[in-house]
Amino acid sequence: MSLRIGITLVALAVVAALLGPFLVAADPRSQELALRLAGPTWAHPLGLDELGRDILARLVAGARVSLLVGVSVVSVSALVGLLVGGIAGYAGGWVDTVLGRIIDVLMAFPGILLAIALVAALGPSLRNVVIALAVIGWVGYARLVRGQVLKAREFEYVQAARSLGASAPRVLLRHVLPCAYPAVLVQATLGMAGAIVAEASLSFLGLGVQPPTPSWGAMLDAGRSHLLDAPHLTIFPGLAIALLVLGFNFLGDGLRDRIDPRRR
């Protein structure tokens, strides 16, 4: 059930992001200043923002930004996490100790705080948001993968591969790491939700995507000063974020139940 709800919500966002310009006629950047802050009408189903721009068109364009950030952050984080966690778990010894300490330090730092710090130093932009979120993102994957690898390297078929003379990278890549893929897949799905919220948080604080690029977080931030006279500026972008995040959470939960039958 939760898998189906998740797939539906995520698919909706993906379709909106890919086919947005064909579905919504309005241009997300064109302004109708005379109609600024106007509420929903037939011509503008979700109303217009503080500069007279169509909110639906901006939400659709913002979906692209959110998904782009999510996919970039999650793929970079998962790849680095697989590599670092795999090496740490498989090599053991001092390699594991050193990598483990680095992971501990980064885990001890509240993630979003480190992202805020990095963006504050590097300057606010879409690229820097992705960098900052990937820098904090890989650690969780590395820890997860390390745990899985520690278990997997003791399996008999892995020892068999080793005794047949397979090289360490081959054993790791072909036999050990695949054991971690299901767990990484679940974590990546939930990580999409995390990355989307983090991007929106940074943009809400003025540290993320810069205008005029539409971002759901930045739209919410702009809506804050019009809470009294135009609440639709706050309601719709927030709803979009919440539904997409809910979608990825449902999807992650559903995948986890599917992969681990004990949880059903």
Added chain:
Amino acid sequence: MLRFLARRLVLTVPVLLGVATLVFALIHLVPGDPAVSMLGEAATPADVAALRTRLGLDAPLPTQYTRFLSEALRGHLGQSLRTGRPVTTELSEKLGATVLLAVTAMVVALAVALPLGILAAVRANTWIDNMAMALALVGVSMPNFWLGPLLALLFGVHLGWLPISGRGPSSEMLIGSVPRVPPEYLVLPALTLGLALAAILARMTRASLVEELAELYVRAARARGLTMRRTVLRHALRNGLIPIITIVGLQFGAVLTGTIITETIFAWPGLGRLLIQSIQFRDYPMVQGCILLIAVTYVAVNLLTDLAYGLADPRIRYE
């Protein structure tokens, strides 16, 4: 227990050193000359040179690093570029408001999560459980930067019951730097911050309690004629709460960072709002101070959580 305590304390040292190193590195990640970035392109070379000297940026990197660490250990974090006051003084003035908000949010979270989680576990796999967990999933998915404005819209604007910004007219202090805030000012920020955590805790409470309820000692207690209520509250919940202690402790860090957004929404005069304002003004010494203080508090809370866990469950101490 003493050995466990000592081991945990020793393990915290490299973590704190790592945190301090990251905070030190921050200013060197600024593209170009940090002094120019702080003063703006219009600054004269003399002003830039003066600021570089004041921040110690003209010394070699290792010297800067050791100086930063030794000064930080003594509680000296430099002066704010915006106000000219010592960073430590400003931080200590704002810390109280943030702690008050974070602790109230935790209380709200526990007050909502425990009954919801217990109810869902006792009625596991019924519509009550499904409803409670769906509600919790919605809560987890609802970002606080949306929940906050929505609560403000409903309770502040439409119903007019609660104020939507600030902490009231009084400048009196309760204890230390914790301000005396009229409760109505605390409700919306604490709900905004606490409800997402409540959702996570409710899910954890349910999961943990469902496992405990399947244990033999629960069946034995029921067989001895104990009521379900007594079995749950006196026996299962006691064991089921052990992992919850860890989650509460670990989530305190999330609450602490959550204050950054909540304080921004409700103009709450704490550390989070100070951090964002300092970033906007490129007041890097203050940014470093805020980040260091929040991170060290987070590490300290995690340490206390570990110790509490060690006290609650002796097996942890011998791992």
